[in-house]
Structures are given as C-alpha cells and as structure tokens.
Amino acid sequence: MHAWPASEVPALPGQGRDLRIHDTATGDLVTLAPGPVARIYVCGITPYDATHMGHAATYNAFDLVQRVWLDTKRQVHYVQNVTDVDDPLLERALRDDVDWTALAEKETALFREDMxxxxxxxxxxxxxxxxxxxxIVPLVERLRDAGAAYELEGDTYFSVEADSHFGGVSHLDAAAMRLLSAERGGDPDRPGKKNPLDPMLWMAAREGEPSWDGASLGRGRPGWHIECVAIALDHLGMGFDVQGGGSDLAFPHHEMGASHAQALTGEFPMAKAYVHAGMVGLDGEKMSKSKGNLVFVSALRREGVDPAAIRLALLAHHYRSDWEWTDQVLRDAVxxxxxxxxxxxxPDGPPAEAVVEEIREALANDLDSPAALDAVDRWAALQQESGGTDEGAPGVVSRAVDALMGVAL
Structure with missing residues (x-):
C-alpha cells in the first residue's frame, strides 16, 4: 500500500533540541534521545468516515514529533497501518450496501488526500x-505453540497472563479494563475465555465475512492488536522510540499490543514511550464515528478553507488536551x-533567530504548539507595529513555520 507524497521540509540554521514528551506508561515526561534513525509507529485509521478532526489532531501531533527529530538532523523511520478489515468497516459497508473493499479503498484515498x-x-x-x-499468521502460531494463546470454538485468543508486564501501559484496574474492553472491540463476557480481558488474535471464518488462509489456524482474519504488532516488529523491531495514537488507544489497543510483542520476543518494552493525543469534541461530546458528530477535513477543504488554517486550528491546542471544535476556533486560525x-x-523585519529558537524550545517541551504559535504571533506583531531592518528575516520565519509546524505561508 502506498502512502502520500512528502512535502519538502526546509533546512534551518542551527540544530533542534532533543524531545521531552509525556509517556503514558510512566506518567512522566521523558527525554527521547534516539540514535541516528528515530523510530515511530502510529496507529492508522479504520477506513470509513475519514478524515475527521479527531484523526487530524492525532496525526498532527505525531507529525510534530517527526519534525522535531528531523530538526536534530536525525532520520525518521515512521510506520503507520491501515486497519482495512475489521468489524466496524464491515458493519458500515453492510449498512450502506457497498463492497467493503471498495469502501476501504475510497476512504483510504480520501485520507491520503487530506494528509x-x-x-x-x-x-x-x-x-x-x-x-x-x-x-501475522506465524506470530499467532508462535504464541499458541508457546502456551501464550489458546483456541476457543475455532477462534484463537491471547492469554494476558502470558506477559508479566500486562497493565503497564494504561495502569488501569481490572474493572476499568473490562469496561473499556467491552466498549472498544473486546468480548469480555464471552463464556469459555481463561480471562475476560483476553483479546482475540485470530477470528475463525464467519459466514458472509471475508477470510484468509491461516495455515494451522484455519481460515479467518486477524484480531486488531496483533495486526499492529506484526507490522511494527517487521519494520521497526522491539524497543522503538514512540508508539503513538489517540488517548482512546492506550487501552486496550496499546496495552494488548505491548503484551503480544513482549510475549513473542521475551523483551521489554515494546516501545520506549507511549504517547497519546487528546480527544476532539463537538457540541459537548467527543467527536466519534458512533455519535456521528464529525467535522471532516475534506468538507472544510470543499468549502474553501485553506488547509494551512486547519493546521493552525489544530496547533492552537496542546496535543494532550481534550478540546472542542467550534466555528470560532476556525475563525481564529484563519x-x-x-x-x-x-x-x-x-523583504525585511525584526530579527528571526530568537523566534526560531523559541519555536524549537516550545516544541521540544512536550510539543507545546500553543507556545510556538505565541512566539510567531509576537514576531508578527512587531513586524506590523514597527517592522525591522533584518533583511531576509521574514523568509527565515516562514521556513521555520513550515519546517517545524508544517504550515506553508
């Protein structure tokens, strides 16, 4: 599957700072100092109802991570998946009476355009x-053969007790985990499971649903969590720098994925930092597919909204905060x-060196994009009030805003 074309990242004078970022697993800010190649895995979309503002906020956060790393003269090895077969996608296709593969391809293409x-x-x-x-299939077989997975009526489940570190990402108690498991794709009430929290690794073929050859597992399709584990281990290996996604992925998705990987490899941790973006709301509720209260990037673009303004609307909120999309948020960004x-x-203006360093400092400090915007606001206000004599300073500021925040001026 192909991604989307890369925009050029301008080179800036000097060098950026190592990133300090909030790690959900420890609850603290951690300083990331990757080697020459920084490794990041960000969970992608299930391709229906793309791309809403919650998606955009999440991918904006991890785009900033990449840009901070690039500014330190590192390379970035970034991996993202697309969950192009899963219950919600199949349910939407059935509801709309469309082929599920056509729906997935259409929504993935729209996501690429928005990105x-x-x-x-x-x-x-x-x-x-x-x-x-x-x-994926060989990993599930390995877990089964090692006693970390078991069969139930043809389906294969992971045993959470196979990983001694289970619970170390989200730090939730069993009651909270069970509740969230039921809300977020799990089946804690299914009879016969060894532990209600055990997640499915391989779902045996169901009538009328797509399935694939699973070798000794039989025909079926993969569970949600093992999908990301297989892709991450294949392309990044264990101990990569950042596992990212929305805060609703901390449990069960990132918790289960970490346990799958740790049980498979005997190594800990799967990722050095688990980083989660906040939720975006509309009309007092979290913006979500199930509620149908979505604001779409593509719809705003069709209305003539400059994508740079959409990006600024996202940047006006700290990535970890929950916030609400309003017309005023967009007006302020425009x-x-x-x-x-x-x-x-x-052609000239106030000196640019200080504002570039302020942007760098803000973003290296847990991606504090509102502080970075404030720095540029102050420079722009000086330019409007009295101008300056530093020839080329506006160009430096423009390149910094592009390189570090992805906004083309």
Missing part, C-alpha cells in the same frame, strides 16, 4: 492489515494565518 493537503509527513511504510496477514502571511510578505 497531503495538511502537509503531514508520510510514513516510510504504510501497511494494510490485509497485506500484513502473511506475517485570522492568524492572514496576520502571519502579511508579516512574512515584506
């Missing part, structure tokens, strides 16, 4: 669940974009 418009840097590897099945473009349209 391109928003200048999100693409992953090096963009892998669909279906194309990953040949690598006005900011106009101010910034006016400020960089002159």
């Amino acid at each position: 391109t418009a928003l200048r999100m840097l693409p992953p090096r590897h963009y892998i669909g669940a279906v194309e990953a099945i040949p690598g 006005a900011r974009l106009e101010r910034w473009r006016a400020a960089v349209s002159r």
